[in-house]
Structure formats: structure tokens, C-alpha cells
Amino acid sequence: MNFDYNEEQQLLADSIRRFIARDYDFEARKKIVASKDGCSAAVWSTFAEMGLLGIPFAADQGGFGGGAIDLMSVMEAIGEALVVEPYLATVGLGAQFVARGGGDAQKKSILPAVIEGRLKMAFAQTERGARYDLAHVATTAKKAGEAWVIDGEKCVVLAAPLADKLVVSARTSGQPTEANGISLFLVDRTAAGVSLRPYVTLDEMRAADVVLSGVEVGADALLGKQGEGLALIEEVVDFATALVCAEAIGAMKQANDATLEYLKTRKQFGVPIGTFQALQHRMVDMVVAAEQARSMACLACAKVDGEKDARERKRLVSAAKVKIADACRQVSQEAIQLHGGMGMTEELKVSHAFRRLTMIAQQFGDAEHHLGRFAALDRS
Amino acid sequence: MDLSYSPEELAFRDEVRGWLNANLPADLRRKMAQYEHLTRDDLLRWHRILAKRGWIAPSWPREWGGTDWNLVQRYIFEEECGYAGTPPLIPFGLSMCAPVLLKFGTEAQKKRFLPRIYNGDDFWCQGYSEPGSGSDLASLKTKAVRQGDQYVVNGQKIWTTLAHYADWIFCLVRTDSGVSKRQEGISFLLLDMKTPGITVRPLILMDGGHEVNEVFFDDVKVPAENLVFEEGKGWTVAKYLLGHERMNTGRIGASKRELAKLKEFAAAQTNNGRPLIEDVRFRDKLSRVEIELTALEITNLRFLDQMRRTGQPPGADVSMLKIKGTEIQQALSELMMQAVGPFAQPFRPSDGGAGFDSFAAALAPRYCNMRKTTIYAGSNEIQRNIISKMTLGL
16 A cells, blocks of 8 residues: 555656646646647647656557556646646547557557657547447448448547547447447548537637548558457546546646635635635535545546456446546535635636536546446446 | 555455454344444443453553554554444543553553553543533533542533443543633543442433433542643643544444445335336435545545654544545435335334334434434534644635
């Protein structure tokens, strides 16, 4: 039992915090969000230089061979600074499919480029009507000689406008909600037949609905085994869910720190409002919720890689996501309430933390979705 | 980061678990499982079984019978007791009076009281709260006046748990009322419950149980040698006790046992022709409690790990464990009552009791009884005040 970061993890945490303090404060973030792409190329190269893009990839690809536990401190820092660059989409999702399911040639052509910051990725999965059901894939991939032809529509593909390559789930056999028959393909975002309807998300990131119309890819675009993609999708989405739990811890810390500071400085009736017990107890409950959430983020990050039994892994990740979703709502809502009218404005960072926390609560499944999965997987 | 116990710790857990299972008498196990009230003899019998094994007072120094277990081992032992469903160890002697004597007592006091606490010869209770002094303990009024080599005590204590079983009571009393700070002028006194002038009056709780009492003191003469530490320094003693390491505050083990029991029970109840546990509305509530409990277990281990590494006492962290631990205990007892449905209503048989389901009838009273958990040992609101002040600096 040891809940400390090890020396390498601590160094990593310190270096990203230094970078954020220097180059990613609230003002810098505002400029990035307002820019054309909504993403800073300079920040991305710095991430690459710091080695952040290589943490969870094998050494022979140029990575550090780490896991979710090693990414925890990074995700926390990203959450605290409300980083909008597509770290999760690239490192936690897109490239994970390649690292876990790709063949040697695919790994060679993609992972070093990701690690060096030359390639961004996104995972095109969600479809209209699917909600959080990962088996709901109606997009089709049909064999045409040696090639595949993909047709369908993917929704809310995070970071799609920024991505060079998309990992697309498509059905190679079976009915739209069947577990078998789902395959994964690497598709260039600029390939013929791929069109995007891009938008800015509530939490100020970039995303798009992606229409795939007769998109032709070669045999080498198939990731993993044909028709057996669902297990890999579940594995990678669980991994990304654990990471987003860690990100939530950072964003909650930001909201709690800002609120506590506000309680100590804002005066009404001639005294700091933090002297009022009604507010003190709400603040305490926010802190307690964040501590409980941190425990579950630790559990999710430790077990998502370490737990060999897929059923148990899913159950624990769901448990974590329920707690995180509940805590995200409580902390974000209370942070705004305790800030009063100022909390409602765009001018304070806390309102941006509110927006991110609100989205995290639903990302990869809301509390109710994960309560259902948690209960369904109970063996006792 | 590693969330698991070491192989040594796991071996220790297995040893404790195996021993508890082999040595917990069947009738006590059954009484606990059925939520029956335990008698003085029940409590002392289990106490003596543990004393004989040498496990009754793990945190005491070795010379007085301690086990030299480290922090994690002590935590594991306490949680395993809860998980096994052993009778509770009454804390007033073992983990309240004894640590005070070890820290502040004279050699004579230690020699006189500690072995008897260890062996279960004396049953202790705690005289802190008064009718006008609950959360605001320092306002206490029970008076002790020094007359020669004795104190004369007059006043009243309330919520005195198991005073009707007790041989001894330790009390906070006011020895000086002319002080400017209320925390001064309080003393820590040990009283033999057989002393003339002490009257115990039961306070029956809404579940029908007799746990707590009022204790009246009417010109009770106490030898001055029963004063612990200095006269007027009782608040220092009381504060030491409040900060004393108690890492089982979250009661994780006991709640895990209740959770398993709830699942089994809810699976056996029928709701619209299906097992109740499959009802989504019920199941969601149950799952949320289970998740909160999982989180609390890890939170508890995180605090333990932090204490182990820094050597710092738990401080306000214990308040967090108390708040969440008691909320979970209450939620579990509420779901258990809800699970039994209409049969929550029967309370006690009014004739011989043939065919009366006493387990089902114990569930609603237990729900009633568990309301105490967020009130006792510093109400959860007081715990929030502590976190607010100590952790947040508000």
C-alpha cells in the first residue's frame, strides 16, 4: 500500500505544473480558446518536448511504458488548468487503439509521430441514438476487393477538427446493436468522403459530427481483428474514463480552491462570508466529495491497467465514474452558488471549471449509465 | 501508487480472520447477526476471549499488554472484527480511560486500573455530556469541591452509555467556577459507581433499547487520589482523548458486512414478482451506498498511508471518516428496513410470540437506533466545524 507518486511521476507532475504556471494561466487559455483552431501548436510541441505525449506507450516506439497511474498527475494538472488541447483524445483514446490493437506496421507509422507531436488523433464512435451503448454501431464497412468502403455518421467526435487521423468503429457484420461484428479502422481526417460539421463544445474544446460517405481505405487500415472490435473499444474507453476521472480531480481542486479563497476574501455584513456556518458546511461537503472522488480516481487508474479480469475492471471503472459524476455536479454547482453572481460570469475561471465538470459528468456515460453497468456486473 | 496490502499484511489479515471465525462463539455471532441487544455478560465474555488471546488492547504499550502492531495491522484488526460481526469492544475503558491513564496517570493509577481494564474486571463508562452541555462540552456544570483528601461531587451527566453495566465512570467535572476561560477549571475524575450518592436512571431510546442513562451525583465523595493529571487541567486530558488515534472511525468492516447482508436479503424479497434487488430504483440506491463505501475504504487507507509516512496524527481527517462512515451506516440500515417492506411494522409480539419474525421486526428499530450515529461522538455538524477550522482555515 502506497498512495504516493513515485519519483518519476512526481517529477512529471512538477514539470507540467511549472509549465502551466508559466504558459497556461487563465489569460493564456482565453487566447487559445478564442483562436481559429482553439488549440495551441506551441503548447502541443511543448507537451512533446516534455515527454507527455509518450507516457503510456512502449519504449520501442519511443514511449515510457507507463499506464493510467503514470498519467494521473498529468490529467490532474490538465484538469486544474482546464487545458483544451486534445491530450485525452490523442493519447488516451486514438493512439491507445493503435498501441493495444494495431499491427507492427501501424504502430511504427503512427506511435512515434504521436509521441513527437506530429500527429493528433480522435475516436469516432458515437452515433445518433446510441447514447452510451458502445455496441451501437450502425456505420458499415464493406469489403471492395482489397479495400474497405465505410459509410455512416459519427457524432460528437471530440477533437475531430484537430485530428490528423480518426479511429472509426464500423460494422463489418451483424445488426446495429450486436456485440459481434464491429471493426476498427484508421481513417485520414482529410480522406475523400470524410466531411465534418465542426463546433465548439460547452467546455470550449473542438469537436465535430463526422459524415463518412463511401470512404475507401486499404486493408492496412483495419485495426485489430475483423469483427472483434468491441472488447478493444471497451478496454480503451475504460482507460480514457479512468483518465477523465483524474482530470476531474484537478478541475474540482480548481473549483474548490477558488471557492475557498473567495469565502476568505469576499466581505458582506462587515465580515468575510467564510465566517458564516451555512457556507462553511457546504464548503466542507465540497472538499469531502472531492476527497472521496480522488479515492475513486486512484482506484480506477490503478485497476484499469492492473485488473486482468475484464468484468471486474469494468465494474470498478463504473464505480469510479458514478462517484466522479456525482462529485462533479456537487462541487461545480456549489462552487457557483458560493461565488454568488460573480460565479455566473465568464470572467471568473470557476465558471469555466463548472462547464468542464458538467461535461465530464456525462463524458463516457453519466452516473445513471454507470450505475446500471455497475449493478449488472455484480457477482455477489 | 499501490492500493493493495503487502503479502505480510495479507497474511496478518488472514490470520486474524481465521482466528476470529474460529473463536467467535456461535451464540454471540447469532445475536449480532439478528441485531439482538447484548447483555453485560455477552460483552465481557467476548472481551475476555480477546484478552486471553492477547489481542484486547493492541495500541497499549507492550508492558501493559499491547501487541506492538503497526498502524496498518491495528486498522486491519479493527476492520476484521467489524467484518466478522464480533460484539463491539466497549471503548470507555480500553481506548478512552486507559490511554488517558497511560499519558497522564500516576504509576499507582496505572497499576490499579490498567490490568483490571485489560482483563475485563471493571466495566467503564464515560461522564462527559450534561443536559445543558452537549456539543458545547466546556459549559459543563457538574461540580467537584475539594474537602481535605476528597472531592465532593454534585450534578448530573446524560447520554451515559451502558452506565447501568458500569463499575467505574470517568467524568469531567468543574473544580473552579471562577475562571475567565471556560476550558479552565475542569478536572478529570474517576468514580466508583458503587459510591453512595450516585443514581443511574435509564433513558429508553425509540427502538425500545436501554443503552444510555442519566447519572445523578448527590454529595458523592471521591478520594483525591482518583484525580487524573492536575486539578483544573481536565480539558487538556479531554482534548488528548479526542485527538487519540482511532482509525476505525469509518467502520468500513462492519458496513461491508451489512452491505453483503443487505444484498442477500434484498435478493430474497419479492417485488412485482422479481427479486427486489433487480428493481432499478432500489438497486441504484444500493449501488450508490456500495460505491460510497468503496471510496471511503480507499480514503481511509490513504489517510493511514499518510500517517504512516509522516508520523502525523489523523487530525481533521478523522472527522471526514466519521461523517461519511455514519452516513453509510444509516443508509444501509434504511435500505434494510425498506427491503423488508410492510413487515417493517411489527415491533414486538403481544402474546407468547409464536411465529413472530424477530429478525424482520428488528430492522425498523435498528433504523431508528442508527440515527444516533450522526449525533454521537461529536455530531456531524461539529465534525464539519472541525474540518472548516482545521483543514480549511475558515
